[in-house]
Amino acid sequence: MQCATRRSYGAGFKLQVVKMAKETNNSQAARKYSVTQKMVIDWRNQEEALKKTLKTKCARRSAIVYWPEMENHLAQWVRKQRQRGHITTGTDMRNQVMKWTISPRVYPPALPQRLDGATISRRGRTWSWDKR
Secondary structure, three states: OOOOOOOOOOHHHHHHHHHHHHOHHHHHHHHHOOHHHHHHHEEEEEEEHHEEEEEOOOOOOOOOOOHHHHHHHHHHHHHHHHOOOOOOOHHHHHHHHHHHHHHHOOOOOOOOOOHEEEEEEOOOOOEEEHHH
């Protein structure tokens, strides 16, 4: 049995499927639009939220911000870099966050206190912190 390819659907499409499901039933709407019945049920439950979103928007995401201070710092840094005409890559942002979290003024809850004065080095797929 082949695995189904993961797809994203816009709010307009979801509302169209919900409308069809209300007129007939969930399984017929699922068959007609080539989606699963579970998707139709979920979209029916989310109908009010879908009506409030843009028709072309694909997802209803709201991420939990674990370190808002760090994210604000990174956003300011990226804005400054762009104003100067510099390109910022994902690696640059990761390095900036690592520098910021190791600085003596900031310790996010996930980083242990012993990192004070440590250096960061990349070994394989993981980051390691070595004392100087």
